[in-house]
Amino acid sequence: MKTLLIAALAASLMLGSASAQTQAASQTLTRLFADERAEVYRADPLSATYAGVHDYDDRLPSATPQAQEAQAVADRGFIHRLHSIDRNALTAQEQVSYDLFDFMVGERVRFAQYNEWRLPFNSDSGFYSDLVILNQSQPLRTTHDYENYIARMNEYPRYFREQVANLRQGVHDGFTLPAEIGEGVARVIDGMHWARPEDMELWAPFANFPATVPQSDRARLTEAGRAAIANSVMPSFALFRTYFDTEYRPHMRRTIAATSLPNGRAYYADLVRYFTTLPDATPESIHRTGLAEVARIRAEMNDVMAQTHFGGTFAQFLTFLRTDPQFYPTSAQDLLGRAALITREIDGHLPQYFGHLPRTPYTVKPVPEAFAPNYTAGRYNPGPTGSAGTYWVNTYALNTRPLYALPALTAHEAAPGHHLQGAIARELVGLPDFRLNFYPNAFGEGWGLYSEHLAGEMGIYHTPYEHFGQLSYEMWRACRLVVDTGMHSMGWTRQQALDYLSANTALSTHEIQTEVDRYIGWPGQALAYKTGEMEILALRHHAEEALGSRFDIRAFHDAVLANGGVTLPVLRRQIDAYIASAQTAAH
Known part of the structure; x- marks a missing residue:
């Protein structure tokens, strides 16, 4: 005892x-x-503002x-x-x-x-992008909020000077953007020119005060805001434009490969691992995967093309899709209205595929004019914590925005794609703050591409053309695996990449050019989409095989999204745990 x-x-x-x-x-x-x-x-006071921490709303970071x-x-x-x-x-x-x-x-x-x-920008965005639309993320409800907003705008000159100094160091070190994308970058930067404060998006808060700002403060705030934009903001953008045109652009490097940068081979290898979140990923393995996926998807595209009864070749069919007016919007409002209708249709299907849905809403808006010319067809902007998200649709060059691709684009950027995933992550409770906005590219973009596939299961693609548009978008992401690694580690030229996308996707010529320039200026990021989507599909197949008739698509999707943004190795462990739990519950 x-x-x-x-x-x-x-x-x-x-x-x-x-x-x-x-x-x-x-x-x-x-x-x-x-x-x-x-x-x-x-x-980084800007990241604090986006996260809903407002202790530093009156300043910009040191660069x-x-x-x-x-x-x-x-x-x-x-x-x-x-x-x-x-x-x-x-x-x-x-x-x-x-x-x-x-x-x-x-x-x-x-x-x-x-x-x-030393390289704080790429082909479609950079350190200046959020500063063009600062009012969309800055809280503007009280007099103090407005004073913070004005103080932050008065920080622009110091911040832009620091960024220009960094760019000069990049020129000195040979760490610059490639000259081949200079024209597209110049188009964006030259567009950041305004004749008067009222022409800027930043002026909007002074044109329409909320009722919570006392009438007695408005004249003073308006005058201070006008002075900040006229004397701090506009000269800062002018300084950057002049520097880019006269000093930077003549010294942009003559090569496109990231491997041509100082220590470039190691740099690109690390970018591949970072954007895929896979420690064993290499440019060569990613390239091989891309080639295999291109061949597989091409066979599916041929089958769908046959359903349209088109009489010509695959190349002729792509030309038909790129040039026939029936496939393009008649106005910006037409495009935005169609996108909004698709979001409502998808929303009606979501309860069949998800047990948990976010409370945060989102809106559909055009891409801001300042950077629309070199921007993608659409993008999701989550906005600061606690605010509605925005599905941006690019209304620039409407003859390059095919309607047959709009359902897939909407599924990717809005719901069930980035908005749904991101809003659920931000609404999670009991997690450390860093996880609420943590965004590993392979998971986030993989989920977006998987959402295009899921929209097909929902019945969102009503015609063979829309189904072909979805396959073209999937092919586009498969081609990214080939052309990104091709250009950055295998000696491909920009023209080879353009030709490859043109031969294999239904993207418009304008989209292909902006996309290839994006891959050149943002090496590795394009690898995230297909890598992540293939992993999610593989994990779903694994769960279906393991659970058989007990597999519940709603429970699976909830398990994928339950932890917010995760790396692919962490996602695998979480789905294995979900499967084990479901098997235990069945006994």
């Missing part, structure tokens, strides 16, 4: 010790996450090399603290947070060696 009592006491002490270790590890992890977010928000190095030092410290925590002492959900934090901050540490601050 005495032996039993001693054994029971020992077991109790061991359990108590384990519980104390778990609690200590959990508390240490929580402090680490809070410290990292506090540092990020302090160093100096010294600030970048300070962030890198802080990040190395965070990783050291993380690795000192016993992962096995954490709960299952804390282990997910541990792994995601390790990836997020670890990748910041890895890429700090490449000094990417």
Whole structure:
């Protein structure tokens, strides 16, 4: 009896010790996450605003090399603290947070060696993009909000000077954008020219005050806002335009491959791993996967083309789709209206495919004019935390915006794609703040492409042309695997990439040109879509095989989205856990 009592006491002490270790590890992890977010928000006030933290709404970040190095030092410290925590002492959900934090901050540490601050823009966007439409993310409900907004606009001159200095360092080091995309970039930058403050989107808050701003403050705020835009904002954009045209553009590099940059081969290899979130991914393996997918999808496209009873070749069919007026909107409002109708149709199907739906709404709006010419066909903008999202549809050059692709585009950018996934992530409770806006590209863009496939199951594609549009979009993402790796590591020219997309997709010529320029200026990012989609489809097939008749599509989708943005290795573990739980519940 005495032996039993001693054994029971020992077991109790061991359990108590384990519980104390778990609690200590959990508390240490929580402090680490809070410290990292506090540092990020302090160093990058814009990210704080987007996250709903309004302590720094009156300022812009420092873009100096010294600030970048300070962030890198802080990040190395965070990783050291993380690795000192016993992962096995954490709960299952804390282990997910541990792994995601390790990836997020670890990748910041890895890429700090490449000094990417020397190249703060690409073919369609850059450090200036959010500053053109700052009013869309800045809270503007009170007099104090307006004062913060004006103070932040008065920071533009300092911030733009720092970015120009960084670009000069990039020119000195040979770390620049390629000259072959210079024309498209120039078109965007030259468009950022305004004759007077009232012509800018930034003026909108002063043209329409909310009722919560006292009438007695409005004249003063209006005058201060006009002065900030006229004396700080507009001269800053003028400075950047002049610098780009006279100094930067003549020194853009004559090669397109990321591997031609200083330390470029290692840089591109790291970009491939970062954007796919797969530690074993290589340019060669991704290229092979792309070629196989292109061949598979081409066979499906041939089958759908036959359903249209078109009498010519595949190439002639693509020309027909690109040139026949029946496939294009008659006005910007026509395009926006059709997109809105598709969103409502999809919304009606969502309860059949998801057990949990977000509360956050979204709207359909045109891409802002300032960067529409070189922008993609559409994009989702989540907006700051707590606000409605926006599905941007590009109404520039309407004869390049095919209606047969609009259902797939809408499914990808709005619901069940980026809006649904992102809104669910932001509404999750009990998770550290960094996870609410964490966006690993392979998961987020993979989900967007998977959503195009899912829209087909919902019956959203009503004609063979719309089905072909969906397949063309899938083919487009498969081609990305081929052309991105081709241009950046295998010696492809820009023309080879243009020809490859032209021969295999129904994208318009304008879209193909802007897309290829995007891949040149943003190496690796285009690999995320197909890589992530293929993984989600493979995991769904795995779950269907394992669960048989017990497979529930709603439960599967909820499991995929339950943790917000995750890396693909973490997603695999989560779906394995979902399958095991479903199997246990069935017995």
